[in-house]
Amino acid sequence: MFTSPFPDEIIPALSIYDFLFSDLTAADLNRIALVDGPSGAETSYAQLVGQIDAVAGALADRGVKVGDVVGMLCPNVPVFASVFHGILRAGATATTINALSTPEEIVSQLSDSKARFLFTISPMLPQAEIAANEVGIDAEHLIVIDGAEGHPSLRDLLAQQSTPPEVSFDPATHIAVLPYSSGTTGKPKGVMLSHTNLVANVQQCRPVLDVEQDDRVLALLPFFHIYGMTVLLNIALKKRARLVTMPKFDLVEFLRITQDHGCTYLFIAPPIAVALAKHPIIEQYDLSKVRVVFSGAAPLDTALAETVARRLDTRVAQGYGMTEMSPVSHVIPPDRMDIARGSIGVPVANIECKLIDVETGEEVLAGTGMSEPGELWVRGPNIMLGYLGRDDATRESLEADGFLRTGDIATVDADGSFFIVDRLKELIKYKGYQVAPAELEALLLTHPLIADAAVVGAPDDDGQEVPKAFVVTVAGAELDEDAVMAFVAKRVAPHKKVRQVAFIETVPKSSSGKILRKDLRAR
Template identity: 65%
Template sequence: MHSSYPDVEIPNVPIFDYLFDGLDESQLDAVAIIDGMSGAETTYRQLVGQINLFAGALAARDIGIGTRVGVLCPNVPAFATVFHGILRAGGTATTINSLYTAEEIANQLEDADAQWLITVSPLLPNAKAAAELRGIPDDHLIVLDGAEGHPNLRDLLGEGHQAPEVSFDPATHLAVLPYSSGTTGRPKGVMLTHRNLVANVAQCGPLLDVGPDDRLLAVLPFFHIYGMTVLLNFAMRQRAGLVTMPKFDLVEFLRIIAEHRTTWVFVAPPIAVALAKHPIVDQYDLSAVKVIFSGAAPLDGALAAAVASRIGCEVVQGYGLTETSPAVNLIPAERTEIDKSSIGPLVPNTDARLVDSETGADIEAPTEGVSAPGELWVRGPQVMTGYLNRPDETAATLDDEGWLRTGDVATVTHDGIFHIVDRLKELIKYKGYQVAPAVLEAVLLENPSIADAAVIGAFDDDGQEVPKAFVVRQQSAELSADDVMAFVASKVAPHEKVRQVEFIDVIPKSSSGKILRKDLRARI
């Protein structure tokens, strides 16, 4: 199955050239980035100048092709400068989760073979401890906002070094080494080239109607591939204004949307739940919002409809993986006929297969209706070159013909619209029947007394796997385990009933919004 959209041109150029070459005078003076907390603005002219100066400062320190630099930084305007400065100098950026412990940071630095680390002062204690574990000296630990004994951004830019002349093949030169979430195993370095990044920005263009008059809210972290490509890089290519937010806080989130009149708001499903259910939302003017775009985890259609009704905007979602830079499917906001619980059509230049996990046979697209479910395999210019130093795991994920096994179970309609059923490894086998946690989670969230929920497989007294729900009650709601089970039972097939319930204060999730099922399994 090939994308129903015409292929787009993917130039073989570095990501910096693709994003910033061709800016005219009016575009150079337009606002590129707005600090959502302070309101400070950076124009495209200023941003390009800072990127070039930072690249020059790095080159003066022999950072270039072959150098890997860790970036431990929240969503602040300087992230764009240092991230693209590293790539502009020919280096490779490995972006690190801001919530990581010192040991986790050190592990990633070690695995990526990073010789430098860039951070900010609030994260310095963990960064410094990690640098010491890794053997990175103080003069290789850059603290952007300044700390005694470390280089800082102001001084580096003030040196006045111009960007170096570098030459590499964008199709093979590693631009970034983000790490997979680790929700199903140890995090792995995902090797993405300049061409991967350029391709995915180009592929998003026909489906996301973003332009110079738009302002995009960036609360989803830039260190994650979703924020890196669909927010940071895509916004720059479209000459839009990007409003940064370093961490999610609902009140600040709503204030920034209202004050900065953001038109596109990119979220993960947990934020969508808050937008649908939290009473404080009604206190803010969100009328500028045209589109809320959800990614990183499945968004239920009923939840999407509730948010759309409350905010008065389109709510759509997309699908991708770190291994695909990330976008594979997107729902265009103007295609209102598409089921919002779907992940929409394939982005241009992308092929897909559905493969029966039992037989290995391809499942054909139907001439009408919906196909049988199968594991989604994808192929396209956005697909990674492999996992760093993990040839066996690369071979298990990526075949010789370029097909990437996503590990997700999907269906496709006759007109090319895909639905994710669930993760292959997360399906619950109840008496031989397959039960998808995502389906039950969507049902649970329909209950007005439930603020959040997650479902995993647990074992009953007979050692048989059954669906177990972890439930967060709405504040002051009276809800028993029997109430939860009865509610679900009224809406699903008998084999899909929730058989166990545990109430919990918060559902553990990664920074990108994925439910950390391994943390829930550790509780049982």
């Protein structure tokens, strides 16, 4: 059993609204909470709380009750915070939908979650209307935040000036949010996270994520994903920092907003780290105020992290989490510069974890060096209640004693730092040997002519699984399959060689930065 080096935090029995906002001071209320990155429009903490309360009151007036589900199809704009926390303030459950979802995917989530209302923005109204019609959400229950004919708008809700309802529920068992797992290994499932889960994870991260009141946090990673929801939105609001929102990723706009708004804390996923490390345009922008680049959502290679740290002259760290953990379980603390940047760090407060050998089922023990690999199991107050309507999947993931089987393979060194080797279900079995795609991907990214890469298991002529690399080359580069395979072969054990190569324009990834391997396998 491995435990956190930090003392346990007290987890208050509060709703996420009360936890975040009940102790706002007069000085806090005058601070800027959110800035729209593209336009510069600002929202103070006083305005934010006023909007949250008004949204909660308007929803209650429209019949929303404790336990009802309300959908959100919305990118990162400042009013996301007002609507999202307004839903929770009303005692309802927010199911946040990937802004890139197709109508069919929206239908699936709305239907599975039994959502009664849906919030969206006008550019996303076409797909939202198709989905709403399919599941029986009428025009009055489809709220277009920025306004559209025939639908209520956020302005309409705020104009009611309704008093927020008095609601009562057990924060430990009441579902606050219902995000859906990324589906990188199958059909997305609704992850039931309680108010206590969300409160706990903010508390657990306080000693290790050093977002401060004067920080300007770039909010590019989507709020609809649990990483953005907890690590950006909720932690920044609790710390009374300033969130600078970006609705979608564009490298030039990312750099401009970071420069012009003086962003100090960048939360990113590894694909953005690749751009920060390799793209020549970085030199054209002043990123000197960036004091931390923090990566999550997928493994960050040590060499890549160190390249970013040197190029930006800043601290680069990463953490680890899952939707099912609200999401953070491991982080590299700010005072632990001795931990390799490729590590996911140490368990956060209130966390217990263990490694289980995938062949024998026995616990992996720590030693004087790096441990043997094993599946990471985690227990703590941030672990989900279960999967909505999927008792079978819940039983497969949650042990009776509260441990979550993460499906990720990890090792731990003698100092208690953890390293993710790869995802259990993504391991390639080549002639009985286990090959970790992430290891080969990190190696491929060291090639000067490769901009991005992904590796999956693919059948050879004999129907046996072999490592296949999907490669994105640097613009104008001349590179062939043999050269890629030779590059890898010189640097790995024989069973880890790349046996097939395909050149593609982009590596498909989820909004949180995870490689969508099932999409590559489908090719």
